[in-house]
Amino acid sequence: MIWEKELEKIKEGGLYRQLQTVEAMSDQGYAMVNGHKMMMFASNNYLGLANDQRLIEASVQATQRFGTGSTGSRLTTGNTIVHEKLEKRLAEFKQTDSAIVLNTGYMANIAALTTLVGKDDLILSDEMNHASIIDGCRLSRAETIIYRHADLLDLEMKLQINTRYRKRIIVTDGVFSMDGDIAPLPGIVELAKRYDALVMVDDAHATGVLGKDGGGTSEHFGLKGKIDIEMGTLSKAVGAEGGYIAGSRSLVDYVLNRARPFVFSTALSAGVVASALTAVDIIQSEPERRVRLRAMGQRLYNELTSLGYTVSGGETPILAIICGEPEQAMFLSKELHKYGIYAPAIRPPTVPSGTSRIRLTLMATHQEEQMNHVIDVFRTIRTNRYK
Numbered sequence: 001m002i003w004e005k006e007l008e009k010i011k012e013g014g015l016y017r018q019l020q021t022v023e024a025m026s027d028q029g030y031a032m033v034n035g036h037k038m039m040m041f042a043s044n045n046y047l048g049l050a051n052d053q054r055l056i057e058a059s060v061q062a063t064q065r066f067g068t069g070s071t072g073s074r075l076t077t078g079n080t081i082v083h084e085k086l087e088k089r090l091a092e093f094k095q096t097d098s099a100i101v102l103n104t105g106y107m108a109n110i111a112a113l114t115t116l117v118g119k120d121d122l123i124l125s126d127e128m129n130h131a132s133i134i135d136g137c138r139l140s141r142a143e144t145i146i147y148r149h150a151d152l153l154d155l156e157m158k159l160q161i162n163t164r165y166r167k168r169i170i171v172t173d174g175v176f177s178m179d180g181d182i183a184p185l186p187g188i189v190e191l192a193k194r195y196d197a198l199v200m201v202d203d204a205h206a207t208g209v210l211g212k213d214g215g216g217t218s219e220h221f222g223l224k225g226k227i228d229i230e231m232g233t234l235s236k237a238v239g240a241e242g243g244y245i246a247g248s249r250s251l252v253d254y255v256l257n258r259a260r261p262f263v264f265s266t267a268l269s270a271g272v273v274a275s276a277l278t279a280v281d282i283i284q285s286e287p288e289r290r291v292r293l294r295a296m297g298q299r300l301y302n303e304l305t306s307l308g309y310t311v312s313g314g315e316t317p318i319l320a321i322i323c324g325e326p327e328q329a330m331f332l333s334k335e336l337h338k339y340g341i342y343a344p345a346i347r348p349p350t351v352p353s354g355t356s357r358i359r360l361t362l363m364a365t366h367q368e369e370q371m372n373h374v375i376d377v378f379r380t381i382r383t384n385r386y387k
């Protein structure tokens with residue numbers, strides 16, 4: 001079979017992937033994976049909210065009231081009062097007129113891009129944008145031009161040259177998932193104004209993490225409520241599941257009417273929506289989680305850099321330890337695993353070839369002793385290599 005040959009190729013290239021089984025997850029930064037107790041340094045649960053008792057209780061209560069399944073799409077029978085509360089709360093949180101909840105962040109990107117732009121339009125997309133943006137661009141039928149990562153000069157040049165479109169939209173991740181760096185949003189907004197383009201920000205890794213109130217990249221830069229289209233996920237720092245799009249009332253209304261991922265998919269269950277609603281309150285009322293996360297990120301960045309590792313990120317809970325070839329990243333990941341640290345290798349096609357890496361993510365609930373252990377282990381691995 002053709003796919004068997006393809007699988008062989010994947011294996012030869014060192015790019016074969018397999019599932020890891022999580023048997024239990026604690027609220028202390030530990031997890032049981034494949035029968036081993038591991039320190040979890042790979043989760044997107046940045047604030048530790050996915051294991052928070054308050055979210056769990058909210059989810060149980062809503063499940064008891066509404067049942068486990070929502071039973072229909074939002075436009076038929078799946079729209080509960082909890083969904084509506086969450087949308088109102090998200091709009092308030094993001095300081096936009098409106099917000100709409102979709103089943104995943106992936107679907108929110110597909111929904112936004114396929115609905116808001118079409119074949120007469122141009123999308124200018126950062127080269128490191130998330131796969132769901134790339135897929136959204138493809139499905140939208142708009143022309144897509146990729147600009148160099150976070151490069152405002154390149155973006156401006158492309159805005160100057162490509163003018164013959166009905167509408168132009170600049171799309172960027174707020175925090176880039178594989179490097180942990182932050183998009184130059186003030187510059188992007190400035191260019192959009194000057195060249196009459198719209199701005200869309202994917203705040204999947206920034207919501208709850210950046211900004212004093214956890215409002216994300218726009219709040220971080222003092223641009224809250226000033227972005228045309230903000231989307232994000234409820235599955236990372238928010239600790240639940242789902243995605244959202246926030247913007248003007250007409251924009252949200254249009255998505256509700258037209259976006260196929262909204263119209264043709266069963267709504268999220270009330271339980272998961274209720275946990276997201278509780279999480280937004282906690283995100284705003286417990287800024288100490290963000291303060292701690294940031295201090296830990298900076299410490300790890302400084303320590304690993306001084307040990308001689310090539311590290312990117314550090315301003316966010318995402319740190320990438322760049323290894324080069326897939327085998328090198330796999331080796332480092334296996335070494336970490338021996339010392340009880342769960343941090344998988346990230347390889348092409350997820351990242352550009354030659355930049356295979358270990359992606360470490362921090363949680364506000366990581367303990368001091370876990371941080372010390374990670375740093376000690378990286379030191380040991382480094383020392384052994386040069387002995």
Ligand SMILES: *Cc1c(COP(=O)(O)O)cnc(C)c1O
Pocket residue numbers: 104105106107109130132173177202204205233234235242243
């Ligand atoms: C995770 C992620 C998404 C997708 O969100 P899900 O809720 O997991 O589908 C979209 N964009 C970015 C940048 C992400 O990191």
